[in-house]
Amino acid sequence: MDTLFSGRSIWTMVHGVVLGGGALMALAAALFCLWVMRTADGVTVGAEVASRRLAWLTVFAAVALWLTVILGTYIIFGPYRATPPEGATDLTQYPRALLRSTPDTAWLHSIAMEMKEHIPWVTAMLTTAVAFVAMRSRSKLVSDASLNRMAMTLLGISFMLASVAALLGVFINKVAPLE
């Protein structure tokens, strides 16, 4: 009996949906927390508890992003860029070759995948920086306006870049899924 999903397909879902999707949700939640807590004094009991949860939220986002990029680069990208045998006409097992085979889809490799190869690593670095600050200076992150603004900016950039990478991943997977 055929299995519903191949191993490669499951890895792709773990990469894009579980880890990438989880990171996006955590980034959005952390951004919201930073925004609503930005006027807190950071020393009251409520703010202390909330800032601790915010810190763990950013750590979760950073870990999820690192796992996403490492899995994407070292597990998924290899099969994606595999070279088809000479004269092969069925390219469904070779996503990069399939995308490059027609002008209409070539951009999904030359622009979309090329962006996905590098941009998500930037989001992992920026989110890790915010997670470090959130863990080390929990109360200061919500009470210091300049730190709060910088953290929101970096998380906002991370969220936007990760969203673009995720959207491009959806496009690629719709046209040339790794099966």
Place this chain on the structure above:
Amino acid sequence: MSTSQRVGDEVTNGAALAAFLAGGIGAFALALIVILNEVGIFSAPTLYGPAGGVTGRTAFGTVAWLVAWVVLHRRWKDRQVDPGRVFTVTVILIALAVVLLFPPVWQLL
């Protein structure tokens, strides 16, 4: 980057700003490595054959980020640093990185 007086760990912002600026430096370093690869000046060694050169480029970028972070952290951890200038430099580095990591830009080089 200018720094002012040393004060206690409890009130300084140096470690936090070092982490933020290092993020910007890491992003720019990765973009620079990618651009140097695209123009054929420097090609990072491949760490994992099936995945190709991206493994080396991202590893080098990550190492550059960590080195920048360690250096900045050691210099700033006990200092109060001007947040405005660090913020500006960090955002500029990230913006440059995003532009340089946009593949159509590579065609212009």
